[in-house]
Amino acid sequence: MAEIRLENVSKRYTEDKRTMYAVREVNLTITQGEFVFLIGSSGAGKSTLLQLIGSEIYPDEGVVYLNDVNIARLIGPWRTRATRSFGIVNQQCQLIRKRTIGDNLLLAANAGGMLRRSKSRQAVKKALGIVGLPGVETYYPAELSIGECRRVELARALINSPPLLLLDELTANLDDDNIWDLMHLLNELNTRGTTIVMATHASQYVNIMRRRVVTLVDGRVAGDVKNGKYGDIV
Numbered sequence: 001m002a003e004i005r006l007e008n009v010s011k012r013y014t015e016d017k018r019t020m021y022a023v024r025e026v027n028l029t030i031t032q033g034e035f036v037f038l039i040g041s042s043g044a045g046k047s048t049l050l051q052l053i054g055s056e057i058y059p060d061e062g063v064v065y066l067n068d069v070n071i072a073r074l075i076g077p078w079r080t081r082a083t084r085s086f087g088i089v090n091q092q093c094q095l096i097r098k099r100t101i102g103d104n105l106l107l108a109a110n111a112g113g114m115l116r117r118s119k120s121r122q123a124v125k126k127a128l129g130i131v132g133l134p135g136v137e138t139y140y141p142a143e144l145s146i147g148e149c150r151r152v153e154l155a156r157a158l159i160n161s162p163p164l165l166l167l168d169e170l171t172a173n174l175d176d177d178n179i180w181d182l183m184h185l186l187n188e189l190n191t192r193g194t195t196i197v198m199a200t201h202a203s204q205y206v207n208i209m210r211r212r213v214v215t216l217v218d219g220r221v222a223g224d225v226k227n228g229k230y231g232d233i234v
């Protein structure tokens with residue numbers, strides 16, 4: 001189980017002596033099993049919000065709670081355990097180019113605390129099976145198509161069976177067939193109980209899937225609509 005609650009969360013950056021808010025006074029609760037599309041124009045704060053939820057960065061103001069615990073306060077093993085709640089796919093490819101797909105996923109399994117080699121190999125096989133790429137362990141990232149690479153990154157995020165997936169532009173630069181396949185897969189994972197929070201520009205798929213749509217404008221939540229469509233602001 002993983003319930004996320006953001007209370008008055010703000011994150012600011014200073015560049016050239018100018019301070020600007022990437023995320024501003026956000027209040028948001030995401031309960032286990034939800035499927036949330038995070039939308040907004042470029043620079044609206046989607047990636048920053050995902051990083052705050054996944055505790056990759058911490059708020060300057062406000063608190064991010066994971067199951068009622070302030071994640072920023074956690075240290076050592078408590079922090080490690082909390083971060084295992086998140087399967088994260090960032091906008092930039094996180095795969096190590098000089099390592100095989102199998103090694104990339106094994107590293108993620110080990111980082112998540114899976115230390116027995118036989119168990120982690122099994123987990124790699126299972127994760128690649130889920131994303132529809134069985135048997136690619138010996139390939140290198142450059143040998144795969146963009147669509148396959150994004151699936152491998154999803155497998156990497158799934159390796160420790162996290163209750164919550166945080167996906168930043170997973171479908172960017174993919175053709176319609178690949179986007180549709182990935183959306184179908186995410187829908188299936190969500191049906192089985194995984195919470196999904198996904199930043200996306202793929203408006204037509206958001207409109208077809210009719211899930212919760214949270215819209216950011218200048219770092220603030222401008223819309224939060226159940227069964228929503230792209231651009232709904234209520």
Ligand code: ADP
Nearest residue numbers: 013021022040041042043044045046047048049
């Ligand atoms: P989106 O994902 O919606 O495109 P981002 O969260 O990436 O938006 O960025 C929101 C704003 O915060 C942008 O103006 C961006 O330039 C700024 N920003 C994000 N990360 C940083 C950073 N590490 N340093 C400085 N500014 C940043």
